[in-house]
């Protein structure tokens with residue numbers, strides 16, 4: 001099985017911080033109270049907890065799928081500047 | 085060391101195919117939009133005379149072999165995007181993005197006003213490759229809308245509805261998902277991806293969003309072929325690009341340059357002040373280059389990589405003598421922070437915090453504020469729904485490292501910045 005990754009839709013997330021309390025191994029908070037999701041695949045032993053955390057987010061902002069994290073893709077051209 | 089002494093001829097890595105302005109801006113310069121008859125006469129027939137004989141596979145293959153990359157800032161290979169939309173079969177949507185919401189930019193507007201048929205050629209070629217059923221062309225100004233509408237009325241070869249729209253004015257409104265929402269009648273605010281717009285865009289249909297300059301090149305590629313296209317530029321980034329030059333130059337404006345042209349040459353042509361402080365490449369999401377970098381680097385993605393910069397959408401601003409790069413960067417960052425769509429926490433709270441930190445750095449050279457800037461940049465990067473915060477973080481990082489002398493001066497309470505800015509930072513409009 002290929003890796004599963006956690007993502008947050010930042011337009012939905014309202015910073016409840018619940019997720020960081022439930023899954024501190026993979027979710028920490030930035031200085032503004034919003035979740036920073038680990039770019040690593042969810043380890044097998046945290047799979048169940050990760051699924052529960054996704055279900056617990058009151059804003060339905062969390063998803064888990066097979067797409068690698070956007071933050072992990074360091075090789076990608078970084079900024080996409082606007083039309084010049 | 086001055087910024088713009090021309091590089092020694094031996095250092096020029098780019099064989100120039102001829103004088104500048106040979107492609108998109110070729111032909112007469114004055115008199116407004118080029119009429120269809122002149123356009124067709126100059127290029128030897130209408131675009132359908134060239135696409136008519138080829139199937140969509142062949143056309144797509146031409147684009148792939150040309151190596152054309154997007155001119156809207158991201159530099160993504162155009163053939164890959166076309167293929168991603170084509171995969172879904174016919175019935176997709178094409179959006180020509182000329183919203184050009186960055187205040188320091190002017191190339192898309194100029195292109196649409198002077199050469200609307202080049203852009204329409206590319207739009208129709210893309211439509212043809214995809215079997216699209218609907219197209220939009222978004223322009224920033226009323227004169228550009230008028231020029232394109234007049235050009236459309238002239239053409240006998242438009243098989244699908246092409247709606248010409250005046251675009252949103254908020255900065256993030258030019259981002260592809262924001263633009264699509266706007267074309268659906270909503271607010272010009274980005275959404276989280278996936279789903280990607282090539283899979284689910286306008287009204288859920290697969291959608292190709294392409295910068296208008298990219299489309300103009302695409303039209304020429306389809307007509308004249310990949311080998312011709314590769315006659316300018318560098319191997320992994322062929323062709324010419326439009327640049328908008330502003331700041332300490334005698335002749336600010338839009339220039340067409342072969343990709344890979346040495347920066348000093350670009351600046352020299354526009355009559356740059358040799359005593360200018362620094363060059364901002366890539367616009368307000370861009371990076372500051374000081375004299376040694378400007379002297380040795382070329383205008384391409386690979387050419388600018390050693391300095392951690394990219395050409396973006398070709399916006400270049402030359403910082404005049406007597407202005408302070410730190411203070412100017414603080415103003416840009418505050419402006420960008422205010423332009424965020426306030427949908428995402430890291431962008432809505434992080435960017436204003438970074439802007440105040442950078443302004444503090446600009447005032448006092450504070451070490452603590454510099455550290456905060458770095459910490460918040462690392463936290464915020466990659467965490468917005470769109471790449472607006474990433475661009476802003478890039479500018480902040482560049483400002484923090486490009487002006488070490490200025491920093492030292494500020495720490496001892498002195499600043500060399502006494503001149504008014506030449507940066508264009510209009511008041512923030514509300515997202516429509």
Ligand SMILES: Cc1cc2nc3c(=O)[nH]c(=O)nc-3n(C[C@H](O)[C@H](O)[C@H](O)COP(=O)(O)O)c2cc1C
Pocket residue numbers: 080081082083084153154155156157158159160181182183184185186255256257258259260261293294295296298299470471472
């Ligand atoms: C904040 C933001 C603003 C943008 N503004 C523009 C714009 O004004 N015009 C444009 O062509 N692309 C803009 N883009 C890039 C578009 O999302 C999209 O990538 C581009 O239109 C694709 O065209 P290309 O592949 O031909 O470059 C913007 C991106 C971001 C993140």
Ligand code: SF4
Pocket residue numbers: 008012013014015016017018019020034035056057058059060061062
């Ligand atoms: S629980 Fe949901 S809304 Fe709350 S911080 Fe986590 S992702 Fe955001």
Ligand code: SF4
Pocket residue numbers: 010256273274275423424425426427428431432467468469470471472473
């Ligand atoms: S990252 Fe910023 S600009 Fe982009 S959608 Fe989120 S709030 Fe809006």
